Amino acid sequence: MNKANNTEVLDLLQPQKSTVLTRSLQSTEYCVYLHGQINEPSQYYEHYAVYKSAGPDDLIKLYINSPGGNLATAMEYISHMRDCNAPIMAIIGMDCASAATAIALQADGWEVGSFSTFLVHGFSYGIGGNAASVINHANFNTKLNEKFVREIYKDFLTEEEINDIFKGVDVLISSEDLMARLEIIGKKRDSEEEEDFEE
Numbered sequence: 001m002n003k004a005n006n007t008e009v010l011d012l013l014q015p016q017k018s019t020v021l022t023r024s025l026q027s028t029e030y031c032v033y034l035h036g037q038i039n040e041p042s043q044y045y046e047h048y049a050v051y052k053s054a055g056p057d058d059l060i061k062l063y064i065n066s067p068g069g070n071l072a073t074a075m076e077y078i079s080h081m082r083d084c085n086a087p088i089m090a091i092i093g094m095d096c097a098s099a100a101t102a103i104a105l106q107a108d109g110w111e112v113g114s115f116s117t118f119l120v121h122g123f124s125y126g127i128g129g130n131a132a133s134v135i136n137h138a139n140f141n142t143k144l145n146e147k148f149v150r151e152i153y154k155d156f157l158t159e160e161e162i163n164d165i166f167k168g169v170d171v172l173i174s175s176e177d178l179m180a181r182l183e184i185i186g187k188k189r190d191s192e193e194e195e196d197f198e199e
Helices: 003-013 041-053 071-083 099-104 131-153 159-166 175-198
Strands: 029-035 059-066 088-096 109-112 118-120 171-173
Touching (some): 029 041, 041 071, 059 099, 071 099, 088 099, 088 118, 099 118, 099 131, 109 175, 131 159, 171 175
Parallel strands (some): 029 059, 059 088, 088 109
Antiparallel strands (some): 118 171
């Protein structure tokens, strides 16, 4: 073996500088269940605590099987979801209606089964009192309903479907249609995030 070969062998035997770095990450997967009627906000303190404490390396799986319910609760729930640092994956069940659909659309991703459905409509309310009070509240709630529907469902429903909701029509969406619509929303959000990053 000549000197050059000896040098090569010695080089191979020398400790080499590592080109691989490792670090341990601690993450938590939370499973949150939104089942049944959506009632008073105080029933969801545990959910809110998860959204507050979860970090960007964690994952929240939100299982939804709900006919909807209290809109004020849904809006508070949505507020906590929007403030959450962890990605939220909504697993949409067979019964996802009314306020539950508004919550589902706030997730960062979705799992849709072959029997998943959406039922979207305007919110319901009851009014009592004298005629002037009833008319005043009805006009106010009509405007509030329009604002809610347009803000929450603007990228999900067509303009025709939104107008149908204002006429009192329920919009029913099958699993196949639901998957296609959510895919469009996901791509739009990704595009908007890329634009924000470039700016």
